[in-house]
Amino acid sequence: MKRNGMRMIALTGAVALGLGLAGCSSGADEAASSNGGDGAAAEDITVGVAMPTETSERWIADGEAVESQLEEAGYDVDLQFANDDIPRQQQQLDQMITNGADILVVASIDGTALAAQLENAAAKGIPVIAYDRLINDTEAVDFYVTFDNYQVGVQQAQSLLRGLGYLDENYEETDLTDEKIIEIFSGSPDDNNATFFYNGAMDTLKPFLEDGRLTIGSGQEDFDTVSTLRWDQATAQRRMEDLITSTYDGGSKPLDGVLSPFDGISRGVITALENAGYGFSMEEGLPVLSGQDAEIASVKLINDGVQYATIFKDTRKLASQAVAAATSYAEGEDPEANDTETYDNGVKVVPSFLLESDIVTADNLSELLVDSEYWTEDEVASGVAE
Incomplete structure (x- = not known):
C-alpha cells in the first residue's frame, strides 16, 4: 500500500510538504x-x-x-x-x-x-x-524491528535446562528427575525487552519449579528483585556476591545453574562464582549459565567450557x-x-x-558464528574482536 502521508525530500532538495495535514499523530x-x-x-x-x-x-x-x-x-x-x-x-x-x-x-x-x-x-x-x-x-x-523477544527468553531457559540435563540436544525433555538449585537474573527494568525475556524464561522453567526438580535457592524470583539496571556487569557481580554470602555460605553450598539474560551479566556472575571457589570451568564445578548476544568474550568462555550457552541474535x-x-x-x-x-x-x-534467534553452545558455535563470518576462529580463540 502506498503511503501518501510520508515525509519526503524533493528530488531537488530537502523540502517536506503537507505538514499541515490534520488528524494524524505518527x-x-x-x-x-x-x-x-x-x-x-x-x-x-x-x-x-x-x-x-x-x-x-x-x-x-x-x-x-x-x-x-x-x-x-x-x-x-x-x-x-x-x-x-x-x-x-x-x-x-x-x-x-x-x-x-x-x-x-x-x-x-x-x-x-x-x-x-x-x-x-x-x-x-x-x-x-x-x-x-x-x-x-x-x-x-510507526514501526518496530526486533527479534521474537519472548522466544529469546524461552531459548535462554531451554539452554539452561539442557545444560542441567533436563533437555536433550533436540531440546526435548529427558527422564532426569534429579533436584537442582538455580538462581535467576533478569535485565534492565527500563528496557521493554527485559520483561519479554523474563516472561519467556519463567514460563519455560515453571513446570520444573512447580514439580520440585528446580529450586531457586535464594527464593528471589519476581522481576523487580532479580532485575539488573542497565544490564550492568558490575551490578550483576555484586548481586551474585551477595547471594553467595546470604544463601550459599560464602560458596560452600552447591549451586547448579544461573539463568542469565545477557552475556555481560553472565560474565559478572562468573567472576563472583570463580572468586567464591566454584571453579573456573563447568568441569571444575562452575554452575551452568545461559546468556545472550554472542559477545566475543562470552563466546570464548563457551568455547572454553566456562559459560554454557548464549543466544545469537x-x-x-x-x-x-x-x-x-x-x-x-x-x-x-x-x-x-x-x-x-x-x-x-x-x-x-x-x-x-x-x-528468529539461535541457541549457541560449544557444539554448534563454529557452525553458527564462524561459518556465518560473524566471528573468526582467531577471535573465538582470543576472546577479542579484531
Whole structure:
C-alpha cells in the first residue's frame, strides 16, 4: 500500500510538504510526499540512527551494521551513540530532527523517556522505527524491528535446562528427575525487552519449579528483585556476591545453574562464582549459565567450557530489516509487518517485524558464528574482536 502521508525530500532538495495535514499523530502519517507519495532518491534522504551505548560490543556492531547498510543503499546517515545517558539521547534526537533527518531509527535507553522528541518528529512528518527496543507511551512510533523477544527468553531457559540435563540436544525433555538449585537474573527494568525475556524464561522453567526438580535457592524470583539496571556487569557481580554470602555460605553450598539474560551479566556472575571457589570451568564445578548476544568474550568462555550457552541474535539481519523498513518509508510504502498484535506500547499496538534467534553452545558455535563470518576462529580463540 502506498503511503501518501510520508515525509519526503524533493528530488531537488530537502523540502517536506503537507505538514499541515490534520488528524494524524505518527510521523509516517503526518506529511504528504513531495512527489505524490512515490518516494525520493536515496541520496536525498538522511536517516538518523540513535543507539543507546558504546559500552556493549553488541550495540557497536548494531550501529555499524545499520550505518553501513544504509550507506550501501545510498542514504546519508547520522549515527549517534548516547553512552547510556538518557538526556544525551534526547539531545541527539532533537539535533537530528533540527538538522533535517527524514527518517529516525531509534534504539532507546529508556523506552518511556523519548515521547517529547518523537512527538516533535511526528509533527514534522518524520517516521520513527523502533530498533530492537520498543518505545512506550507514545503514538509517535510507526514501526518496530526486533527479534521474537519472548522466544529469546524461552531459548535462554531451554539452554539452561539442557545444560542441567533436563533437555536433550533436540531440546526435548529427558527422564532426569534429579533436584537442582538455580538462581535467576533478569535485565534492565527500563528496557521493554527485559520483561519479554523474563516472561519467556519463567514460563519455560515453571513446570520444573512447580514439580520440585528446580529450586531457586535464594527464593528471589519476581522481576523487580532479580532485575539488573542497565544490564550492568558490575551490578550483576555484586548481586551474585551477595547471594553467595546470604544463601550459599560464602560458596560452600552447591549451586547448579544461573539463568542469565545477557552475556555481560553472565560474565559478572562468573567472576563472583570463580572468586567464591566454584571453579573456573563447568568441569571444575562452575554452575551452568545461559546468556545472550554472542559477545566475543562470552563466546570464548563457551568455547572454553566456562559459560554454557548464549543466544545469537544476528545484528546483520536486524540491521537489514531496519534498512528495509526505512526504504519502504522512503518509497512511500508501509513496511512489511509479520506481527500486528504483540507489541502494545501502552498507547497503540506497534506493527512489528520479528526475527528468529539461535541457541549457541560449544557444539554448534563454529557452525553458527564462524561459518556465518560473524566471528573468526582467531577471535573465538582470543576472546577479542579484531
